[in-house]
Amino acid sequence: MDNLDKLSVPKDPEQALAAVVALRRLADKVEAEAVSNALRQGWTWSRIAQALGISKQAAHKRLSVFAPLNTPQ
Numbered sequence: 001m002d003n004l005d006k007l008s009v010p011k012d013p014e015q016a017l018a019a020v021v022a023l024r025r026l027a028d029k030v031e032a033e034a035v036s037n038a039l040r041q042g043w044t045w046s047r048i049a050q051a052l053g054i055s056k057q058a059a060h061k062r063l064s065v066f067a068p069l070n071t072p073q
Contacts, residue, residue: 031052031063032063032066033066035048035059035063035066035067036066036067036068038051039066039067039068040068045059045060048063
């Protein structure tokens, strides 16, 4: 995943902005799945927050909708 810096930005603004939208959607999907998996594996909100570089409160507020059922909130 460290080769992303080598991607070129399209010169056409429409293509570049469409790429931004696609990347945001992909990032959201990856984040949701990763958080769900982490919680299933017993990770705490503190550990998830640290991995994401945000506060525990911010992680829980924004990502708790992805918590699997029967996971401590």
